[in-house]
Amino acid sequence: MVDFELSEEQVMVRDMARAFAQRELAPFAAAWDRESRFPAAAVAKMGPLGLMGVFVPTDWGGAGFDTVSYVVAMEEISAACASTGTIMSVNNSLTCDPVLKFGDQAQKQRFLAPMAQGKTLGCFALSEPGNGSDAGAAKCTARLSEDGSHYVVNGTKNWITNGPDADTCVLFASTNPDLKNKGISAFVHELPIEGLTVGAHERKLGIKASSTSQLVYDNVKLPVSRRLGQEGDGFKIAMSTLDGGRIGIAAQALGIGRAAYEASLKYALEREAFGQPISRLQAIQFKLADMATRLDAARLLTFRAAILKDRKVRFTKEAAMAKLYASESASAIANQAIQVFGGNGYVEDFPVERHFRDARITEIYEGTSEIQRLVIAVNVIKELGGA
Ligand SMILES: Cc1cc2nc3c(=O)[nH]c(=O)nc-3n(C[C@H](O)[C@H](O)[C@H](O)COP(=O)(O)OP(=O)(O)OC[C@H]3O[C@@H](n4cnc5c(N)ncnc54)[C@H](O)[C@@H]3O)c2cc1C
Structure with a gap:
């Protein structure tokens, strides 16, 4: 079954994360970036909202939502502040997840529950x-x-x-x-x-x-x-953890790419050149069209990987595809966003130079793009019965 609608619960999580991100992160993200300042007070507010253990069962202090909910929440947080997205993704995907999957009762009690509640950071x-x-x-x-x-x-x-x-x-x-x-x-x-x-x-x-x-x-x-x-x-625990982590990074890339796209759209409607808004220029329209298409494709790949994870079937290839495509799209979108902004794209007064710098890491951590291609290739060859 292919269903393009979010469930009521997923919409609720997205809207909650968006409201929080726009209120508590977006207004401060540029200053935190400039000062390289860890947003400790904002992160402390994310625990009680369930954002530090989105898919951890409530029995272990988490919010008990599914992986698609994690994706939509990560996208919202990262669209407002990619740094906070990184902090959140490591806590959820890379520390809560392996302790949930591989920890014993005592380890879960001691380490997982406080991390999922946001009382400790992983x-x-x-x-x-x-x-x-x-x-x-x-x-x-x-x-x-x-x-x-x-x-x-x-x-x-x-x-x-x-x-x-x-x-x-x-x-x-x-x-x-x-x-x-x-x-x-x-x-x-x-x-x-x-x-x-x-x-x-x-x-x-x-x-x-x-x-x-x-x-x-x-x-x-x-x-x-x-x-x-x-x-x-x-090694098995690390690789299994990174499979899930890549879904989180794909969602982070989606958030960064979307922020760059939305800023470009708004700017294109307002900025005038040769007596008309630049949004009337086909050269700019094509950039916006490419950005929107890449974002939708990246989101669908990311949702597919998340749904497979929740179905508890193998999703290694799909997570690698989502991360590869979403991260390269985020970089491409942010790069084109700078072009839409012209000179204003190149200075700190506008957000797209930050999005451009933030997007780049999604092509490197939790496996570089080359490693994602390697994982995808190994899997497609195996599927065809190759060595
Ligand atoms: C900001 C940041 C945060 C990070 N956070 C964490 C973290 O929390 N925990 C953690 O453990 N790590 C973390 N990392 C590390 C990150 O995962 C690695 O940097 C990444 O996996 C690449 O490894 P490397 O830097 O050693 O590059 P290398 O492995 O040395 O790769 C160098 C180049 O060679 C290419 N290459 C290597 N092997 C192959 C191959 N077999 N086929 C084709 N190309 C190949 C790579 O793609 C890359 O282009 C972080 C990195 C950064 C920059």
Whole structure:
């Protein structure tokens, strides 16, 4: 069945997220970006609205909505402030989700419930200075102590979103380096913790109000009870988590692209050149047409991936397609938005230069566009019975 209508509940979530985003985020997003300021007070208001655990069941402190609701909420938040979209997506997709799926009761009680309520903030530590796309090559190690009671973690995790502000971390480290990706295990632990140093804030091109840093583990002791799943399950947990995460990034890209498109539409109707609004010029109309078409196509791909996730069927390929198309569309739309604005597109006084910078990250994190193409290709070849 193909149904293009949102349910009443999904409309309610979208409208709630839109109202919040337009009131609490949009008026301040440019200043937060300029000052690289983490929007702590606004994020604190998102917990009680259910925005920090949108699809986490209510039993575990979440809002108990479906993945399409998560997508529409992410789009609204990111359209107003892409940095807040990043903070929200990491908490929902990359930390709540793996603890929900792979955590035991005690881990859910301790870590998931407060994160889903927005009382604590999560981060996800997979990438390292020497490996991002090749996540299976993790150098960070977690050695089991002789008495078997705890692991000792050593190594550096790179580019960790929310790192400087997080209370909880989902960490990936090798418990058996000889086994390469099959030797990686997942953990969930609190921050701060003895032996863990949070690095300096990265100075980024965009999403500047989200915080990003290294996490340096120096003989950090984690009780065995902090391990998620079994030893060696870590790579599988990371990949499964990123499948869901890519839906969130597709939705973030949609939000950024939509904000750039809507700003362009408004500007084109108001700005005059040669005695008429530039919206009457076919050159500008074609840009608007391409933007609108890309957005609709990206939204449909994202909804499809979200619906498949909720049906609990495999959605790896569809999530990669949604993320690939939505992120490249967001960049293309923001690029054309600058063209619609002319000189005004190139300065901070108008929002599209921020959208242009913010859009770019969606082509990089949670798997670059090249990695999405790789995932899609492997799957389509497999579907055709190839190797
Ligand atoms: C702002 C920001 C926030 C981030 N947040 C997090 C986070 O919270 N947690 C986390 O764990 N990580 C995070 N990351 C890391 C991010 O996921 C990686 O940067 C990304 O996966 C790419 O890895 P890399 O930077 O090591 O690039 P590399 O893997 O070194 O890739 C370099 C280039 O080579 C290409 N390439 C690599 N392998 C292949 C291949 N097999 N086929 C074709 N092309 C290939 C890539 O596409 C890219 O173009 C973040 C990054 C940034 C910039």
